Amino acid sequence: MKEEIFGPILPVITFKNIGEAIDFINKIDKPLAVYYFGKNSCGNANMMRVKEETTSGAFLVNDAVIHFINAATPFGGVGGSGYGRCHGKEGFLQCSNTKSVMMKTPLNFWPFTVVHPPFTPAN
Secondary structure (H helix, E strand, O other): OOOOOOOOOOOOOOOOOHHHHHHHHHHOOOOOEEEEOOOOOOOOHHHHHHHHHOOOOEEEEOOOOHHHHOOOOOEOOOHHHOOOOEOHHHHHHHOOOOOOOOOOOOOOOOOHHHOOOOOOOOO
């Protein structure tokens, strides 16, 4: 439980309540994904708490692989599980070097005309 597991081993840890599980997730490095198995409904308070009170690269309900298989879903971690995303549009954006561009029309009246070209004898 101190290293990543890539194999057919599934550690099972028991908790008395959802708060203990959330505390456990939050005290370790941020995981690549948090998987919740149970009722998939916004009315499910436990599911919503895990979703809102933990940080991970992905949050999945009732599945444990689809976020990696689905090419349109960004896949990646945060913190100790890595930075960045791959797959789909997000993967393209991670490998792109976008440029911020801001174009503003100069204010063409005094006193703003003294700081913007073209400079003429009148300003």
